[in-house]
Amino acid sequence: MSVIIILLLVSISIAGGFLIAFFWSVNDGQYDDDTSPAQRILFDNKKINTNKK
Amino acid sequence: MNQEKFYYDNKIPRLFAIACIFWGTVGMLLGVIAAFQLAFPVLNFSEYMPYLTFGRLRPVHTNAVIFAFVGNGIFTAVYYAIPRLLKTPMWNRALSLIHFWGWQFIIVCAAVTLLMGYTTGKEYAELEWPIDILITIIWVVFGINMFGTIFTRRERHLYVAIWFFIASWVTVAMLHIVNSFEIPVSFMKSYSWYAGVQDALVQWWYGHNAVAFFLTTPYLGLMYYFLPKAADRPVYSYRLSIVHFWSLIFLYIWAGPHHLLYTALPDWAQSVGTAFSIMLILPSWGGMLNGLFTLRGAWDKVREDPVLKFFVVAVTCYGMSTFEGPMLSLKNVNAISHYSDWTVAHVHIGALGWNGFMTFGMMYWLIPKLFNAKLYSRKLASAHFWIGTLGILLYAIPMYWSAFRSYFMMKAFTPSGQLEYEFIDVVQTVVPFYVIRAVGGTIFLIGVFLMIYNLIKTAQSGDFVESEEASAAPLVKEYTAPKNSIWHSLIERKPLLLLVLSLIVVGIGGLVELIPTFLVKENIPTIASVKPYTPLELQGRDIYIREGCYNCHSQMIRPFRYEVTRYGEYSKAGEFVYDHPFQWGSKRTGPDLARIGKKYGDSWHFNHMLEPTSMAPGSIMPSYPSMYENTIDKVSTNSKIHAMRKMGVPYPDGYEAIANQDLEKQAMQITKGLKENKIEIASDKEIIALIAYLQRIGTDIKLEPKK
Numbered sequence A: 001m002s003v004i005i006i007l008l009l010v011s012i013s014i015a016g017g018f019l020i021a022f023f024w025s026v027n028d029g030q031y032d033d034d035t036s037p038a039q040r041i042l043f044d045n046k047k048i049n050t051n052k053k
Numbered sequence B: 001m002n003q004e005k006f007y008y009d010n011k012i013p014r015l016f017a018i019a020c021i022f023w024g025t026v027g028m029l030l031g032v033i034a035a036f037q038l039a040f041p042v043l044n045f046s047e048y049m050p051y052l053t054f055g056r057l058r059p060v061h062t063n064a065v066i067f068a069f070v071g072n073g074i075f076t077a078v079y080y081a082i083p084r085l086l087k088t089p090m091w092n093r094a095l096s097l098i099h100f101w102g103w104q105f106i107i108v109c110a111a112v113t114l115l116m117g118y119t120t121g122k123e124y125a126e127l128e129w130p131i132d133i134l135i136t137i138i139w140v141v142f143g144i145n146m147f148g149t150i151f152t153r154r155e156r157h158l159y160v161a162i163w164f165f166i167a168s169w170v171t172v173a174m175l176h177i178v179n180s181f182e183i184p185v186s187f188m189k190s191y192s193w194y195a196g197v198q199d200a201l202v203q204w205w206y207g208h209n210a211v212a213f214f215l216t217t218p219y220l221g222l223m224y225y226f227l228p229k230a231a232d233r234p235v236y237s238y239r240l241s242i243v244h245f246w247s248l249i250f251l252y253i254w255a256g257p258h259h260l261l262y263t264a265l266p267d268w269a270q271s272v273g274t275a276f277s278i279m280l281i282l283p284s285w286g287g288m289l290n291g292l293f294t295l296r297g298a299w300d301k302v303r304e305d306p307v308l309k310f311f312v313v314a315v316t317c318y319g320m321s322t323f324e325g326p327m328l329s330l331k332n333v334n335a336i337s338h339y340s341d342w343t344v345a346h347v348h349i350g351a352l353g354w355n356g357f358m359t360f361g362m363m364y365w366l367i368p369k370l371f372n373a374k375l376y377s378r379k380l381a382s383a384h385f386w387i388g389t390l391g392i393l394l395y396a397i398p399m400y401w402s403a404f405r406s407y408f409m410m411k412a413f414t415p416s417g418q419l420e421y422e423f424i425d426v427v428q429t430v431v432p433f434y435v436i437r438a439v440g441g442t443i444f445l446i447g448v449f450l451m452i453y454n455l456i457k458t459a460q461s462g463d464f465v466e467s468e469e470a471s472a473a474p475l476v477k478e479y480t481a482p483k484n485s486i487w488h489s490l491i492e493r494k495p496l497l498l499l500v501l502s503l504i505v506v507g508i509g510g511l512v513e514l515i516p517t518f519l520v521k522e523n524i525p526t527i528a529s530v531k532p533y534t535p536l537e538l539q540g541r542d543i544y545i546r547e548g549c550y551n552c553h554s555q556m557i558r559p560f561r562y563e564v565t566r567y568g569e570y571s572k573a574g575e576f577v578y579d580h581p582f583q584w585g586s587k588r589t590g591p592d593l594a595r596i597g598k599k600y601g602d603s604w605h606f607n608h609m610l611e612p613t614s615m616a617p618g619s620i621m622p623s624y625p626s627m628y629e630n631t632i633d634k635v636s637t638n639s640k641i642h643a644m645r646k647m648g649v650p651y652p653d654g655y656e657a658i659a660n661q662d663l664e665k666q667a668m669q670i671t672k673g674l675k676e677n678k679i680e681i682a683s684d685k686e687i688i689a690l691i692a693y694l695q696r697i698g699t700d701i702k703l704e705p706k707k
Helices: A003-027 A035-040 B011-039 B054-086 B093-118 B130-149 B158-179 B196-231 B238-254 B256-260 B267-279 B282-295 B299-304 B307-329 B329-336 B341-369 B377-411 B424-460 B483-490 B493-521 B537-547 B561-567 B602-609 B634-647 B656-677 B686-696
Strands: B004-009 B180-185 B189-192 B465-472
Touching: A003 B158, A003 B196, A003 B238, A035 B238, B011 B054, B011 B093, B011 B341, B011 B424, B054 B130, B054 B158, B054 B196, B054 B341, B093 B130, B093 B329, B093 B493, B093 B537, B130 B158, B130 B180, B130 B561, B158 B196, B158 B238, B180 B465, B180 B634, B189 B634, B196 B238, B196 B256, B196 B282, B196 B307, B238 B282, B256 B267, B256 B561, B267 B282, B267 B307, B299 B307, B307 B329, B307 B377, B329 B341, B329 B377, B341 B377, B341 B424, B377 B424, B465 B634, B537 B602, B537 B634, B602 B656, B634 B656, B656 B686
Parallel strands: none
Antiparallel strands: B004 B465, B180 B189
């Protein structure tokens, strides 16, 4: 069952990568505001260009 | 603040959307055909050609639905949503186009090669090594384009949908690379680097996470973008969505072994898989409730808007599937469901309900936006909704029913301790359910055609918006990170892109070196009587793989009285050390074959493969007349033996040179035996190799007849 070592290495490195990403996102202030991101995606620039060929 | 002007490119999302719908239709049509084949074997057309038998068609169906339909659905969402969420166009248009055409090319290659019988024999990873490499390249192109966009964004906050896309990309890359480790034998043939139990574990680690990170997390990203947009209200709880994301990705990767409960996989690994699978219910249901609660106070809109109707049922199906999944991971439930139609029902609730309806909802919302038009007919879309829902029900209910019926039949003993039913009795009982299931699938597909008509009409009534102008302030570069500035400086700018890519390269390189070292030693048999396959058996095994026998036959007897009595001694881990790839299977449409060797005579197999109903009246297995025409590919014997030895299978040195002599000798023996039974056949036909293999399976362990 030595393949389990490979799977563990891969799985833990993926999980570790996600952990780093998680710490980064918290430190970066990604989650300081947990209300406005949900609202913001609803507003698009309404200006529409129809550039026809 | 100075505003920058830029344009969103709508042509790429349109291309992906068209591809998604096109391949979706193809994939579902193949599914319908495969479903009818199980009820009416004549539809295998195997008297005319070998290309359309169930064993070859089913992998095309599954691959088409997963990677072509859902794949293009994911890319549609990514290429539409990411620029808008990050206020920047996609990083590089050329990469977008390479990604699109590369992916479609892969799909065509996949369909053609699978029908031709080129397969690795590992479910959902059937594609042969040149295509695997192509997939890796295109996936990296996609990654560069996506991360390039993220690093040039004008919006600092990464909306939760983007996190789901990132996690999906990273994990799928790893899964694909690790599971695709194979040693090429020729241009379109390779052997898995892993053998037996190890191969099974890697395969289902991959298989489960393909469900997780290809069918689930990217579609959750899609849900978090398109559901709020369609409802025009923010997601119920953004905080919950963040918790949902991080907890889900940390748990998913460990759940794979639940596909191998009661098999020869070590018990502790099974228990780990079960434990994580149960935990998964929490984040999954958190996500489902977050989706549904987004519509709180807007249920009147759901009544009106077909887009929201689709989303509601999709999210509900997600909830049902992610409740069912953990339940199926309980060993006592799994004892019933494994190898049965229950699993098939379970995945189709996910595929038809969750992925299908999410995609349909997205298309009904997106196409009018792209073409600056109103949806041609809401009524027709509603009709599609109801037809689709009916299709799902008609598909799933008969499958659940047949699963339980066959379970109770399989385990029934007469008072004198004999099995009450033959396997063929069970097959005949479930065939009517297969018919209803196929009808359910057909109805679902009819709904898709309604959608296509509706969307074409919508597109015709509007004008395609090639690009949309937008403007936003650039990202302030001198953002002062709170305290911990290491991460910030390390990650904020382009270097991260480099870091990610170099990590991938290092990862691949490291694995290339690690895997052989780790695995070759493992093939020293723990059961002394287990020997490598003879050259003829090896060739026969490759024919078994080519024809996709594993789609309907398992080779793994679980330690239950009703299995041991029916099939023979339960399977041991040590029996599979030379099996590159493993062929345990996941579904028993036909009986288990782990102890088929020497159970019947050669002539039985000869007649059975030519006309299954002649030996087993009522059988739904296709016939394989082409095996009686084609000759064994002896040229490949040399490189096959060589490859096997490289992976630690103990063929003596220089055996390649004489392997074909042994092959011919054994083939002559079999033909001679057949002749005694008045069957005339040349000894170089494929059927001889297949018989040799079938007669070998499970015979290495000599069993004392127990009384």
